[in-house]
Amino acid sequence: MDRICVYCGSSKGGRPEYVLAAQALGRVLVEKDIALVYGGARVGLMGEIADAVLGNGGEVIGVMPEYLIDKEVAYEGLSDLRIVDSMHARKELMAELADGFIAMPGGLGTLEEFFEVVTWAQLQMHHKPCGLLNTHQYFRRLVDFLEHAVDEQLLKREYLSMILVEEDPGTLLEAFDAYQAPVIEKWMHL
Numbered sequence: 001m002d003r004i005c006v007y008c009g010s011s012k013g014g015r016p017e018y019v020l021a022a023q024a025l026g027r028v029l030v031e032k033d034i035a036l037v038y039g040g041a042r043v044g045l046m047g048e049i050a051d052a053v054l055g056n057g058g059e060v061i062g063v064m065p066e067y068l069i070d071k072e073v074a075y076e077g078l079s080d081l082r083i084v085d086s087m088h089a090r091k092e093l094m095a096e097l098a099d100g101f102i103a104m105p106g107g108l109g110t111l112e113e114f115f116e117v118v119t120w121a122q123l124q125m126h127h128k129p130c131g132l133l134n135t136h137q138y139f140r141r142l143v144d145f146l147e148h149a150v151d152e153q154l155l156k157r158e159y160l161s162m163i164l165v166e167e168d169p170g171t172l173l174e175a176f177d178a179y180q181a182p183v184i185e186k187w188m189h190l
Helices: 016-031 044-055 087-097 108-122 140-151 169-178
Strands: 003-007 035-038 060-065 080-084 101-103 130-133 163-166
Touching: 003 087, 003 108, 016 035, 016 044, 016 169, 035 044, 035 087, 044 060, 060 087, 080 087, 087 108, 101 108, 108 130, 130 169, 140 163, 163 169
Parallel strands: 003 035, 003 101, 035 060, 060 080, 101 130, 130 163
Antiparallel strands: none
16 A cells, blocks of 8 residues: 545644644654645644644645635645545545545544545445544444445445454554455345
């Protein structure tokens, strides 16, 4: 893997563990010679992971819609900051650039972006790994809900298995290295 896209909060959240996890993931990416692709902001967990990658000599590619740059949240010291016209163009370019996708703690935008690429994987539009960095059990209730969706026969277990969940950044990236997308012939019951 050459590049990993990380979705995370534009806030630092309410726990220091989230900042520490962003810094740890940034260091592990550099150790594994993997570039960071992310939303391009200098604030919140987004800024923390970018700082960690840059501070350890790694490459960071930010992708940001022009209207957010006008709000002065763009990280101007990145290896590469790409300006796009819209959020749709941002998500498309980030997905194109990345070899895998990680969601860290974040809000609605983080979840929306992550679940879009997972849905694309479900539809076999890509075969890249998708994972949750479950820092301080942030995603526990979300994973429980997804298990509930399986129990209710609204989500196939095979699709749930496409979401790798780990608490440690290094362990998550090892799971990415071993990942093989499932081959599922029929994706819905008629």
